[in-house]
Amino acid sequence: MPDKNEIERRKQIAKDLRFKAKQAFEDSLPTSRENFKALFDNLDEQLTDNECDHTLILSVRFLQSFKLDNIEAIAEWLKENGGYCDCEVLANVEEKFDDNAIL
Template sequence: MPDKTEKESRRQIHRELQEKTKIEFEKSLPISKELFQTLFDFLDEKLEENDCDDSFKLTKQFLETNHIMNNEEIESWLQENGGFCDCEVLYNLEEKFEK
């Protein structure tokens, strides 16, 4: 059984790995973290009014309204991270920003 020093060392390594993962995730973002938060709020509001149609219709609307031009890069990034439609962007990705 590991002693107290070993347990603390393992916890520290775990914290460092979590921080490294968080930094790498944030570096991979195609738009700012703040803009993603605004997108999540927008999708949350719009999806309360309408059902998801299994597309990026609302996400694209948000990007156009905010004059964001790298839509293909963003859509690809969303899919790589579990967002294949508007509701999945909200439900699968928002939690990644809360960690």
């Protein structure tokens, strides 16, 4: 059984790894967290009234309203993070933005 110092050392290593993973995630974002949160809110509202057509059409339309010049890169990032269509953006990508999520 590890002693108290070893347990603390392991906890610190785990904490450092979580911090590095979170920082890598933040660095990978192709637009601001605020834009993503607005996108999630909009999709939640849109998909209440409309069925997902298994594309990113609602996401792209909403992002176009921000007049961003990297919408294709954002769409690619969404896909790389499990958001291949609008409902998957909510199901798979939104949870990665939870501050308590373990990355």
